[in-house]
Amino acid sequence: MTTTTFARTSGAAAPRAPIADDRAMLKAAAELTRDLNAPRPAVYWGDFLASAALGYAALGVAIAAGPLWLTLIAGVVSMLALYRGMSFIHELTHVKHASLPGFRIGYNVFIGVPMLVPSFMYEGVHNLHHARTRYGTSDDPEYLPLALMKPWSLPLFVLVAALAPVALVFRYGILSPLSVIVPGLRKVVVERYSALAINPQFRRRMPEGEAAKQWNLIETACALWAMSLIALVVTGALSLRAFAIMMAVASAVAVVNQLRTLVAHLWENEGEAMTVTAQYLDSVNVPPPSTLPALWAPVGLRYHALHHLLPGLPYHALGEAHRRLSGVLDKSSPYYKANYAGMPGLVAKIARSTMLPR
Template sequence: MLHQELAGMNAPLPPSFTIAATSPDALHFSNRDPAWLRQARGIVGDLYVRSPAIYWTDFLLSIGIAWAATAVYFLAPAWSALQIGAFLVASVLFFRAGTFIHEIVHFPPGQMVWFGRTWNLLQGIPLLMPWVMYRNHVDHHSAKHFGSPDDGEYLPLAASPLRETVKYLAQAPLLPIFTLVRFGILGPLSWFHRGLREWVLTATSAAVSNPYYRKRFPKREQSHLTLVEALCFAYLIALAALIYTRAVSGTQLLMAYALMAWTLSLNWVRNLAAHRYDSRGDRMSHAEQFINSINITGQSWLTVLLFPVGLRYHALHHLFPTMPYHNLGEAHRRLSSALPPDSPYHGTGRDSFFAAVGELLAAARDTRAEDSAMTRWRGR
């Protein structure tokens, strides 16, 4: 149905809609795009101006309060309401601050360089998630790779049996172990062994949810990666020294692990509502990528907490990838109001996280093992 609408909406645009020359995403469109997409581009063409003040204020407040709440979490009486509350506040705000990694990789070259460096200092290194590891995100917006085994952020969970979703969720508590092994063992060892280094650069140097993703880390960024690897390793050595001298106890280490695992799990679970996840690995046009993505349109406390920094407008982000997060809400309001009722844009909205995930689970329950799209991913 939506694909038919895409093919049929070729009416000329109203003269009032013009494509803003300042739109960076204009480079990724063509005259062959559906009329509704060209119209949408004109409606939001003035919303590409990024506000450094908003970025700095939002991030510094989020990360500052997160670290303050972490201190309370460690110092409060065990299992007290204060400790539990501090744990929840810290995890939510670390999650919020962490999602700026998504914005950083979409910055044009040379823009807000010190924001990325500060993010690494306050979040990326301490939580073993330097932003350069997310460079693979560009493949997630590629017409060649999106929704395929070569997309590190896509698994065909809706087109595979339910057990694949269970396996995906089961990884979440183990994510801190993966990062510890990556930066505490594999990274440093690979500096001294060329073969191991190539494997590390190909198999363990991308922030992915698709475990079958394999792509060598770009050589042009390799010195950057080595630098942050060294910083992460130095951080882990310092932590090990604190544990050895008993300045940090085993209980505190477990507390830190729990906080990190919970924080990373928030994004892992949120990711289930980002796409339909029903692709079978075939190439998709820009418009088809958008249709396979989801906007969470219902406003609730869960939406605010689980979809920070514009993540609730994930379909809109795939439509206009370089639009700054603080303008996505206004763009969504304009498009929802101005586009006609039969526009595919309206079909991407879901009232809640549970509505989106419910569709995924229902489709997975109806998928037989012999029809699983995951076979193609494993073959990759």
């Protein structure tokens, strides 16, 4: 959720030749992974519930701990675990709910409402990012040509995420109830402040039918929790120290996720529609042997480029899909051009691009 505008670098960029689809890669991706499409409920539920349980347990330790070192260690553990749990919102937008009954409810109960990141903030939004004619265009809610913007846009892009927990408490604790009684405010809240999007021009459509009923129910729960949290702090029932630790952990989750978003793509498209192969090459895999991506790009997000080839593949199958494709495709295949070693090199690559004259 953002309304920040990032400046483009001045001058006209040289036009780039369009990238044609690599039929061999697309065919191999489809044929070699047909048996991997079914999500495994035990894996989803076990991973998700363990992440949430560890996250909240560590948060409790961080709040109750006396020594600062223990608070910091527990806070980091809590952040990583809750970040992993929150990352399942991405899976919700792709998985068929009939194959994972109750998972949307479970996500909202254990992560969505407590963290004020309910499922509806991504459902109906992320699918637009994968639309063949929308990716990388002004109609893509999750795309900004960051590599073509001013150098200061990158640190601003990351730092603004630190304010996300405050913005979410305000959105659900203040704007939600006000939007019920203030004419016209509801439309603004839904259109502009109800999506995990980075494109400031994106506007959501008002939900309808069953989607609206589900949205209103979940949003009511978020509003009640946010208002209760505000009341607990104001009355002193929740100490400022405990509240500060909670907000610090949530802020760290948002910043790490924004850093991951920064390196999820190369952000080099200037608004034209792209082929599937071009979308793949503008996206990023950070496969093994790198180990840290398992922490900052959890739940399959380290295979983000592969995910754009096979968006319906469950997260637990992406590693096997990568191994199969790597074992079959020729080394000249564009498949390998989306593989990178880690975050530092990717950040440096994008930063260098912002400094090029245009």
